[in-house]
Amino acid sequence: MSSHKEQVAFPDRKEYEYIDSIFWMPQTKDFDMPTLQELCSYLDDYLQLGMYRDISQNGLQVQGAEQVDHIALAVDARQETFRQAAEQGAQMLIVHHGIFWGRVELVTGHVYERMRLLIENKLALYAAHLPLDAHMEVGNNVQLAKALGLQELEPWAEYKKQVIGIRGVLPQETPINTLKERLQQELSSVDGTVQHFGKGKENVRTVGIVTGDAANELMSAAKDGVDVLITGEPSHVFVPFADELQTHLLCGGHYATETYGVKALGAHLEDTFGVKTTFLHVPTFA
Missing domain, CATH: 3.40.1390.30 (NIF3 (NGG1p interacting factor 3)-like)
Known part of the structure; x- marks a missing residue:
């Protein structure tokens, strides 16, 4: 009995390109979880904090967890945004209006409650006013x-x-x-x-x-x-x-x-560091 090998018809190049396109998956970036120090150094430089004379104490205002994989962003530093950021599991909160404005604040009353929420939840607070x-x-x-x-x-x-x-x-x-x-x-x-x-x-x-x-x-x-x-x-x-x-x-x-800056900055940080970001909408209606 004679052996017979069937001829296999291979697709031409165009068909290969079509098949490739079906199974092609977009390349994703691999990121290491950034440290708080790395994020703050990057933000200080990217936002050019040193260029501006500002009554806001721009930059890191309250220290928090060392590693950051979730950043919350909001217009204002206030107790409600701190609570929401903590509930969302964020380790860092970036705001346009921070809590320190060039004068000594006594840590009593509502200021104490603000600080307590940040420190107990290891939530870092970073502010950028005129630079943003x-x-x-x-x-x-x-x-x-x-x-x-x-x-x-x-x-x-x-x-x-x-x-x-x-x-x-x-x-x-x-x-x-x-x-x-x-x-x-x-x-x-x-x-x-x-x-x-x-x-x-x-x-x-x-x-x-x-x-x-x-x-x-x-x-x-x-x-x-x-x-x-x-x-x-x-x-x-x-x-x-x-x-x-x-x-x-x-x-x-x-x-x-002033919701636009923190939203755009969040998208930029997602793309740059691969962190999760969440915009917290806490309006003042003012």
Whole structure:
């Protein structure tokens, strides 16, 4: 009986590529769990803390666990965010508004309770105030500007001779009410409510953003040809300037406008260190 070998038909290269594409899995990064010291050193450098004169004591404010695999992020350092961070199992909490602001705090009353929650849960507290406003990648101002579709972004608006805001242009002239609605839609997920002050021109294009509490930048806006200033809080002193300078002022809430930086920083740290991050939404409605 003669032997017979069947000819096996192999797929051509294109079929191989198709088969490969079915079983291809994306490459994942391998990370070692970072130490608190490694994270703080990285953040100090990445956020350029040394460049800013700030009443906030930026950087590590309260020490915690040595190893970190879960970081919580929030706008404000307060008892509720500390409780939520501990309940989520985080070893580190990064905030925009910390607990130390350039003056001696007696560790009594509610300050004692804040410290107790942090220390008992080995929860490290790290704060970044002006550096997180001004940062051109993860900062509050640039992130809000991108969310609104601004183009040609550049640093703008000085605070104590340091530029902390941003200026950009809309793709085309836009009715001020349309921009207000766009901002309201953007901030609604973080409980922001937009207020409009001023009687500037009906169609606007140049927009300046300084999140938080910066209605005082109306004079800079008028001088620099900015049609609209977006900030967080209105000001009894400066709101009348909007009419007098014929510059629109849109205020979306201090808290709401400053959720952007910590969210973007969390995403950056996930990608850089492979840690889990959680944004804690604890609004002040202010």
